[in-house]
Amino acid sequence: MKYQYQQLIGGAWQNASNGGTWDVLNPATEEVVRSVPFGNAKDCEAAIDAAANALPAWSGKTAYERAALLKKAADLIRERASELARTTVMEAGKPMVQAKGEWGVAADLFEWFAEEAKRAYGRWVPSRSAAKRQLVIHQPVGVVGLITAWNFPAYNVARAAAAALAAGCSIVIRPSEFTPLTAMEMVNILVEAGISDGAVNLISGEPESMGQEMLRNPKCAKIHFTGSQRVGKLLMDGASKTVKRLSLELGGNAPVLIFPDVNLEQVAASAVAAKFRNAGQVCISPQRFLVHSRVSEQFTDQVTSLASKLCVGNGLAAESTVGPLINARQRDRVEEMVQQTQSAGAKIALGGKRPPALARGYFFEPTVVTNVETETPLFQAEIFGPVLPIATFHDADEAIEMANRTRYGLAAYVWTNDFRAAMRTAERLEFGMVGVNEWTPQSTEVPFTGWKESGIGREGGAEGLEEYLETKLIAFGGLA
Numbered sequence: 016m017k018y019q020y021q022q023l024i025g026g027a028w029q030n031a032s033n034g035g036t037w038d039v040l041n042p043a044t045e046e047v048v049r050s051v052p053f054g055n056a057k058d059c060e061a062a063i064d065a066a067a068n069a070l071p072a073w074s075g076k077t078a079y080e081r082a083a084l085l086k087k088a089a090d091l092i093r094e095r096a097s098e099l100a101r102t103t104v105m106e107a108g109k110p111m112v113q114a115k116g117e118w119g120v121a122a123d124l125f126e127w128f129a130e131e132a133k134r135a136y137g138r139w140v141p142s143r144s145a146a147k148r149q150l151v152i153h154q155p156v157g158v159v160g161l162i163t164a165w166n167f168p169a170y171n172v173a174r175a176a177a178a179a180l181a182a183g184c185s186i187v188i189r190p191s192e193f194t195p196l197t198a199m200e201m202v203n204i205l206v207e208a209g210i211s212d213g214a215v216n217l218i219s220g221e222p223e224s225m226g227q228e229m230l231r232n233p234k235c236a237k238i239h240f241t242g243s244q245r246v247g248k249l250l251m252d253g254a255s256k257t258v259k260r261l262s263l264e265l266g267g268n269a270p271v272l273i274f275p276d277v278n279l280e281q282v283a284a285s286a287v288a289a290k291f292r293n294a295g296q297v298c299i300s301p302q303r304f305l306v307h308s309r310v311s312e313q314f315t316d317q318v319t320s321l322a323s324k325l326c327v328g329n330g331l332a333a334e335s336t337v338g339p340l341i342n343a344r345q346r347d348r349v350e351e352m353v354q355q356t357q358s359a360g361a362k363i364a365l366g367g368k369r370p371p372a373l374a375r376g377y378f379f380e381p382t383v384v385t386n387v388e389t390e391t392p393l394f395q396a397e398i399f400g401p402v403l404p405i406a407t408f409h410d411a412d413e414a415i416e417m418a419n420r421t422r423y424g425l426a427a428y429v430w431t432n433d434f435r436a437a438m439r440t441a442e443r444l445e446f447g448m449v450g451v452n453e454w455t456p457q458s459t460e461v462p463f464t465g466w467k468e469s470g471i472g473r474e475g476g477a478e479g480l481e482e483y484l485e486t487k488l489i490a491f492g493g494l495a
Contacts, residue, residue, distance in 0.1 A: 016095070018203045020196060022052050023217045025065030026206075031220060032057045037192055042108040042339040043329040043376045051195050054220035059160075059187065059228040062216040066158040066185035067234040069213030074155045074183035078132040081181060085129035088208040092122040092201075099169070099200055104330040106194045107168055108338040108377070109293045111330055114169075120459065121173035121201070124475075127459045131480045132181035146495035153484040155183035156260060157236030160229035162222075164241040165341050166296040166399075168194035172201055174463070174474045175239040175262070180210065182483035187216045187235070189226075193341055195219045222246075230254060237261065237483070241298075244422075244468055262472030262482050264465060266397045267298050267425030270418035272440060273314060274411075274431035275307040277452075282430050283317035286403075289454035291325060291337050291381055295401045296345075299426035301454065303387075303394055304405045305414050311407045315385055318403060319364045322381040327370050337401055339377040346377040349400030352392040353382060356404070359391045366401075389417060397423065411440060419445045424466030426456065 021028040031054030038047045052058075073081070092099065100114035107114070137152035159179045163171040172188060179186050190198035202217045218225060226246075229235045230253035237260040240250055247265040254261050273282060289301050306314045328335035340346040346369070353367050366382030382402040387393050393404040408414040418427060427446040431437050441449045447464035450456035457463045462478040465471075472482050 016203070016207075018200050020049055020051055020199050022054065022058060022062075022219055023202055023206070023215065024058065024062045025068070025213045025216070026211050031055070032061070035220065037195075037219065039106050039193070039196055040342075041105050042341055043331075043378075045375050045377075048105045049196060051199070052219050053192070054218060054225075056221070056224040056228040058218045058220055059189070059225040060232060062187040062218050063158055063160070063228070063232050063234050065213040066187050066216050070155075070158060070185045072212070073180075073185050073214040076183070078135065078181075081183065082129040082132050084209045085125045085132070085177060085181060088205050088210070089122040089125040089129065091204045091208060092118055092125070095204075096122070099197070101331070102200055103168060103194070103197045104338075106196050107165060108341065109330050110335050110338055111333070113293060114330065117167055117169050121169040123459045124170075124173040124177045128177040128181035128480060131477060134477070135182065135480060135484060146493055148491040148494060150489040150491070152487050152489065153481075154487055156483050156485050157184060158234055159184045159186050159483060160235050160238045161186055161188045162226060162229070162238065162240045162242065163188070163190050163198070165191035165193040166293060166298070168197035169201060171241050172198050174479065175241075176201075176205075176215070178474070178479045179239070179483045180214065182480055184237075184483050185214045185216075187218060187229070189218050189220075189222075192219070192222070226250065227253065230259060231257070233257065235259070239472075240264070242266075247470065262474070263470040264298065264463070264472075264474065265468060265470040266399075266423065267300075267465065267469050268303065268395075268397050268421045268423040269299055269301050269426040269428060269446070270303045270305055270421075270444075271301045271428040272408075272414045272418060272430065273304065273306045273310070274433065274436060275309045276432045277430045279310055279314055279317060283314055284321060285454060287318055287321040287325070290403045291322065291401050294337050294340055294379070296341065296399050299448065299457065300399075301428055302398055302404070303418070304403060305408050305417055306405055307414075308407045308409050311405065315364060315383065315405055319383045322365055322383055322403065325381045327373065327378055327380065329376070337381055340379060340400060341377065343377055345399065346379050349379055349398060349402060352396065352398060352400075353384065353402060356384060356387060356391040356393040359388055361385065361387045361391065361393070361404070389420060395421070411436060415440060415443050422468040425469035426450065428454065
């Protein structure tokens with residue numbers, strides 16, 4: 016299929032109002048993949064107007080009518096997963112198998128919320144008066160602005176867009192400027208599936224001016240944002256002026272607690288696969304490995320050996336298992352964090368530098384760092400890179416205290432064969448999602464949720480649909 020790589024506003028594909036363009040770079044080659052429109056607040060305002068105009072017709076469809084269109088979109092995505100994945104690899108850098116898997120999850124999200132739309136139940140509430148009836152119903156919140164991140168350009172868009180559209184909201188998507196092509200192809204598919212005439216809009220352009228337009232425009236009822244804590248806090252400040260609803264997913268700093276009773280060989284193998292997925296650019300990526308002192312040396316040897324066998328390269332190459340970071344700034348940031356932590360006394364067991372054989376592209380070697388202290392950057396900050404830092408603990412209380420010593424609260428992981436220890440540890444960890452003896456606690460049908468400064472709101476599951484619905488009480492009197 017021939018896709019349109021422009022803005023979509025009110026059902027019309029168009030360039031930026033200011034004539035601006037943006038070159039999308041391949042992070043593996045630093046070459047231009049394609050130039051796309053790069054507009055400003057004026058484009059955002061036009062898209063919000065279009066979404067507001069489309070809202071009555073879209074929200075007026077039955078849940079079953081909306082579901083049929085979302086299900087068709089899911090089917091189209093599955094049919095074209097390989098070609099869609101290639102575009103994602105070109106702009107995001109991840110290996111092909113990971114990009115194809117991401118599009119598969121995007122299809123699952125559209126199908127899940129197609130079905131969940133039919134379950135936006137209200138209820139009758141018994142009244143204290145025989146002359147009164149009380150009905151609670153749920154209605155779409157309205158126009159929703161979606162500002163999404165580059166690390167999962169298909170998944171991040173789909174999990175919000177699918178839920179909002181299923182609830183009956185119209186949407187304005189502003190994808191990351193680093194990965195707009197994936198979002199554009201997804202919107203092409205939504206239009207092909209029959210979701211058009213302004214119910215879905217896509218804009219590409221200035222992050223700040225477009226975000227400010229969503230904040231100040233009264234027609235935009237809610238903003239969903241995936242990105243940094245810094246920007247999320249700015250959105251919270253701006254939303255206070257109009258009491259605009261927000262959903263914020265602001266990253267994580269996931270601890271991994273490894274107790275000495277596990278099969279270290281199996282845990283090490285799965286840890287390397289989980290840690291270096293998407294070059295570590297995953298919000299729920301296992302980050303701070305807290306390993307019991309009795310087995311820390313053995314665990315370090317095993318993950319170092321396994322990580323040394325990973326193949327760094329262009330995601331289009333079949334042998335590549337670790338792609339580049341998204342841009343030079345991110346690569347330089349990861350490099351600096353490793354150097355600062357090393358200067359504080361940590362030891363680099365593997366990697367720690369740019370691959371000498373890859374002169375172009377934003378690559379960084381798979382890295383294992385030991386003797387990591389709790390006050391160093393690799394322990395305190397979200398790395399978002401292919402770095403596996405290891406610290407040690409002596410008992411469960413110490414490990415839990417170390418794990419909770421962060422302002423993030425997205426995901427955490429516990430590895431132990433002691434059920435009592437697993438339960439008590441999971442309950443005491445201050446994180447929205449805890450994986451016990453697994454690396455993927457999240458899935459389409461359960462909530463993706465963060466505590467503390469990792470965000471507000473829920474995505475996925477029944478809770479994901481509720482985020483885009485308002486609750487209304489209708490009371491009937493005089494019925495005696």
